[in-house]
Amino acid sequence: MPEQPEVEHAARRLREALVGRRVRDLALLHPALRRTLDDAAAASLAGRTVVGVERRGKHQLLRLDDGRTLHAHFRMAGDWAIGRDDAPLPRHARAVLQCEDGTRVALVDPRALASLTILAAGEPSPVLGPEADDPALDVATLRASLARRRGPIKPVLLDQRVVAGVGNIYAAEALWHAHISPRAVASSLGPVRVGRLLDGIRTALAEGARTATRYRDDAAGADLAVYGREGEPCRRCGAPIRRIVQAGRSTYFCPSCQRT
DNA sequence: TATTCCCTGTGC
DNA sequence: GCACAGGGAATA
Numbered sequence: 164m165p166e167q168p169e170v171e172h173a174a175r176r177l178r179e180a181l182v183g184r185r186v187r188d189l190a191l192l193h194p195a196l197r198r199t200l201d202d203a204a205a206a207s208l209a210g211r212t213v214v215g216v217e218r219r220g221k222h223q224l225l226r227l228d229d230g231r232t233l234h235a236h237f238r239m240a241g242d243w244a245i246g247r248d249d250a251p252l253p254r255h256a257r258a259v260l261q262c263e264d265g266t267r268v269a270l271v272d273p274r275a276l277a278s279l280t281i282l283a284a285g286e287p288s289p290v291l292g293p294e295a296d297d298p299a300l301d302v303a304t305l306r307a308s309l310a311r312r313r314g315p316i317k318p319v320l321l322d323q324r325v326v327a328g329v330g331n332i333y334a335a336e337a338l339w340h341a342h343i344s345p346r347a348v349a350s351s352l353g354p355v356r357v358g359r360l361l362d363g364i365r366t367a368l369a370e371g372a373r374t375a376t377r378y379r380d381d382a383a384g385a386d387l388a389v390y391g392r393e394g395e396p397c398r399r400c401g402a403p404i405r406r407i408v409q410a411g412r413s414t415y416f417c418p419s420c421q422r423t
Numbered sequence: 424t425a426t427t428c429c430c431t432g433t434g435c
Numbered sequence: 436g437c438a439c440a441g442g443g444a445a446t447a
Contacts, residue, residue, distance in 0.1 A: 166441055238442045275430045
């Protein structure tokens with residue numbers, strides 16, 4: 164289940180599998196995908212060649228040789244299954260992109276929340292904030308964008324217009340690294356804490372990238388600092404990790420060393 | 424700014 | 436059964 168590091172890894176695999184290959188067809192296997200793409204639009208990909216694959220935040224952009232873009236978003240549970248078309252389709256395959264040379268990419272998505280859309284040539288991709296690794300993202304920029312926000316910092320970090328690609332796991336991890344309470348009011352953060360937060364975001368995402376060669380499972384989850392560790396000792400101070408709910412999502416934090 | 428909903432699966 | 440799941444758009 165993807166956050167930005169997992170999506171980056173997925174996009175790399177996709178690039179390797181698809182760039183230079185010609186599409187035979189795109190089949191939609193689950194009706195939920197028709198919320199954003201109809202069969203005629205999917206069929207219009209036939210004969211197109213994939214010329215590039217980019218990632219922006221958690222979005223994947225498949226550039227086509229006619230200038231259009233197939234835009235994929237995994238949401239909560241998506242992933243690519245990449246292989247040859249003689250292999251059996253995996254369970255929960257919701258869409259299948261078949262190439263002329265036998266390469267087959269399946270969108271595997273148990274919850275059927277992922278989306279596929281087609282962007283016309285020149286049509287803008289979704290509005291997102293800067294990438295976490297963008298050198299233009301500095302303390303002043305981040306502080307300015309937080310200054311306009313009234314609520315607690317943790318839900319604000321999930322807003323993709325603040326920093327693209329930060330999800331529920333890494334928002335919690337970043338705040339832990341930064342010693343900042345998830346309940347701290349975003350606009351109240353001064354330059355020192357925003358500096359720590361920016362470092363924390365980068366640290367958390369870099370740490371995620373190291374272990375994102377595949378999707379997290381129980382074993383891989385073991386190296387997260389706070390996420391999913393309710394009741395377990397803080398790796399820094401030993402106090403029990405707490406779970407609270409903010410904006411309908413779980414937040415994990417150490418009430419002892421993330422005080423303000 | 425917080426809830427509700429989209430879907431389905433897993434684990435208690 | 437019910438709570439919960441890594442996202443985000445649509446609501447109230």
